[in-house]
Amino acid sequence: MTDDMLRAPAEVKYAEELDYLESIDDGPKPFSWRLSPRMVRLFVLGSERADGLDREIPQKWFGDRSFVERSIVTLASDRGLLLIGDPGTGKSWLAELLSAAICRNSTLVVQGTAGTTEDHIKYSWNVSMVIAKGQSRESMIPSPIMTAMEGGVIGRFEELTRSTSDVQDALISILSEKYVSIPELDTDNIVFAKPGFSIIATANSRDRGVNDLSSALKRRFNFVRIPVVTNKRSEAEIVRFRTSELLRRHAIELEVPPSLLDVLLQSFADLRAAAASATSDDERLESALSTAEQIGVLEDAILHSQFFGDRTLRSETLGSSLVGSLARRSPEDLAILNKFWHGVVEPRSRDDDGDGPWRGFLDGGRQAISTLS
Template sequence: MTDTPLLRAPAEVKYAEELDWLESVDDGPKPFSWRLSPRMVRLFVLGSERADGLDREIPQKWFGDRGLVERAIVTLASDRGLLLIGDPGTGKSWLAELLSAAISRNSTLVVQGTAGTTEDHIKYSWNVSMVIAKGQSRESLIPSPIMTAMERGVIGRFEELTRSTSDVQDALISILSEKYVSIPELDGDSGDNVVFAKPGFSVIATANSRDRGVNDLSSALKRRFNFVRIPVITNKRSEAEIVRFRTSELLRRHRIELEVPPSLLDILLQSFADLRAAAASATSDDQRLESSLSTAEGIGVLEDAILHSQFFGDRTLGARTLAGSLVGSLARRAPEDLAILNKFWHGVVESRAKKDEGGPWQEFLEGGRDTIASLS
């Protein structure tokens, strides 16, 4: 698998060599069937420090509060599920993937919660052709990713839990409580009608705090989870580290040799900070952009600008291109978002451009104005 080019390799494949090395030097106690000890899981996610005494540096992969990560790891070492909840773009899914990769070396046992997710998606379904030919049996049963995780004693993931219906949530309550799935279609005398979870099984779920979903979580399901709230990154230095980390991955994937000017990164981060402040002071939803203005969206804006400059520009990233990408990415409602951005450009951006006469803010101002005019 590692020899085949992948559009996006899962964390256990992308960091396979690093995980192998950590496992080889790990002498800490491991809960259940964990591949790494809790200490090494934390090192893999947050990166190493000199005080850790390792012979090699482990780079940081998720940027956030150390206490949140430690609480998440401790939860998974217990018999409770872990629910990562927060605004869109706060890195919930990425953290869940990293934890699954470090603990189980498999982050791909995932159920995506939607209004169309059914109980079969978290329990099992049937291979119809085999059932017709040979009848119902364990061979003709198709286990869900969650059931597979139970049988292997590893981590299963449930994305966007709050978007699933109450029937699906109720089925998950049974799994988290009883730690087994009954298969009433099979003969109980053979012992094949129950799948028990092996030690090490747990569920990492994510939920969007902005999306109330199809149904709120029931109080019964809430009791089966430990909640870890992932806050929006507001520290400019931390946000800059995340953007640099993700951008460097983008450049490597596209084999682009480009240095993002620090001044443009400052403009991007400052613009998002200003837009968040404006959204916080707004008195109605009509005065706020539909975008959540997360760090992930900032990365998307920068990615769009880089690729645009590579394919349709002079292969250098300029403030005008960055402004066009920002407006184009955030203007999702017409005319509401365009009106909000136009007000922001004439107020905040123009003020910053006057203080930076002849600098990149002036070019950023002009590029944004042109894009807003073309979209209006």
Template sequence: MKSRTIKPPAEVLYKKELMALQKYDKGAKPANWRLSPKAVRTFILGCDEPLEIDGEQVYITKKFYGDDTLIERCIVTLAGNRGLMLVGEPGTAKTMLSELLTAAICGTSTNTIQGTAGTVEDMIKYSWNYAMLLAKGPSREALVPSPIYIGMEKGIITRLEEITRCPSEVQDSLISILSDKVLNIPELGEDGVVFAESGFNVIATANIRDKGVNEMSSALKRRFNFETVFPIKDLSLEVEIIEKESKKLLNQSGIDIKIDRDAVEILASTFHELRNGVTVEGYRLDKPEAVMSTAEAVSVYFQSAMSAYYYDDGNMSMDRVVQNILGAVMKENRDDLNKIKNYFTLVVKQRSTKEGGLWKDYYSAKKWIK
């Protein structure tokens, strides 16, 4: 099989869509933006009519499902002078949104800092190439710019993933950059000032399960507009996402296998109902502590389809699905196993008699929950 990038960046994956949008874009653009806010919105939310480019019809696909006005607010924030902070439960597409926004606005989604407990101020500002520093002394050539530095210099957006995982003094080094849009490099003397070009901004993401958003300094909080990304409320939308994303992942792995819509529906119901602690009929359930996110459901389906492809002649089975659900759920707490067991005894059993079909197979796969 031909080798290929495991996960191409959004600007590569959707290159044609971006080119088509650029060609027909007549909307007003903030300085240094590749697309107008209207076209950025279309890129993320999709449109029904195809755009023609070089004799080819290009469809702009819908990439984010949920609150459309959230997308508009995010785009407008980025055109202003505050940063954008996307907060929410794990797996609610915060990273995906930040990649799509940067790919559409500045043509690159890879100017990124990944926040960790080990992030230091140098990674936010700049560091030095020591061999060059010794040879030439402090100079622009010896300086290694950070993604923030690059964003300021080129007038593009810098993504800061999981900002709350960074130590607070590192987070605070962003305050002056975000308010004054200036980065000082005292080592370079008079030349040591970088003024941000128009188009520079920051999109940060933070997970509310990892403690941290509350501890962020209020000075830093004021430099950002906060937007919360909520889990998907509508079950049929969740089915659609799991189907579409699994298809995409299988395609990228070179696996040719048909998506089993019934299996996707059962998987989506399980995740949806356990996450919300209530069934579609209105019965209360114990919520597991594990993150029952859409992203996790996608990964369960993808894993199960891979097993079907490699071990079971392409036949998707509910045994595989249940095995993978257990893997996803057992990350946090062993008590969660009982909650899954109860779900099978209370909900899946009833549906297997009432609806039959694949629900029956699903119920018989309960044997894996020990």
């Protein structure tokens, strides 16, 4: 079934795992949860030998265990959960995994934008049915949030701070009152949330000030701040996990040399250090330099090697992909990358062995900078 989908939701992709965990789960389950909180945590963070399972459950989200536990505890209460952090820190992925484990449905999603309206989180109408039969529950189109309320499951709201204050105000009543009134109807005009309903929202900490959350809305959420992953070991695990998924999806047989992964991780660490010491935005790359962007650089290099190379990932290709992916502003980003290549990459290449990866990485990046300049 997953072969027919470009990207299968977590509950489909990991259906066999979820079935197994549900079959052995004898822990207490809040509301209508499919798994107990302990099994939800195990599904997200992976199993350990001490868990005593007949099969291994791989880790799917890489981060501090306390963040996952606090998220699960929040969802077992009557409060909403707000995952906040920089771009690429895995907020949406964690929200999807939690929804899949708790209710086997992660697709009840509203995407927050400047064009998101109150209808997107409440309901709208099938115009042709209204003309033919009038307004009724049958001619009403429930939003993903209302569908989650009626089913007692998890609804998701992506990029909450990008939605307008009107939409945020409408969300306050849903989170506090746990029902939606339908004034257009005379009867059957209230949709009550069933036990188990909750909302997982995400917010980009870099978008602070776009549409600030009101204090009233903040009180309806428990905040879990997801930091940027800076531990190289954890970051390497995330990149390997996502890259292996990419290779399987594209049916590509290609090995990522550990030395090239080290070059990628070290380059991002150096670029983050340079951004932290910069005194103005003009001296920082527009990129957030997140783990997700590292994966994007590696994906670009792998696909380029597969389709236009000799199906071997080389350091030159990785250097070119990094420059191409991170140079978004011209000339600002190109100037920053050029300085980085001269001040950091070039000295590393001199210290490298004759056949080390930094020499090729230096040449590939230089050529890309020259082409884009």
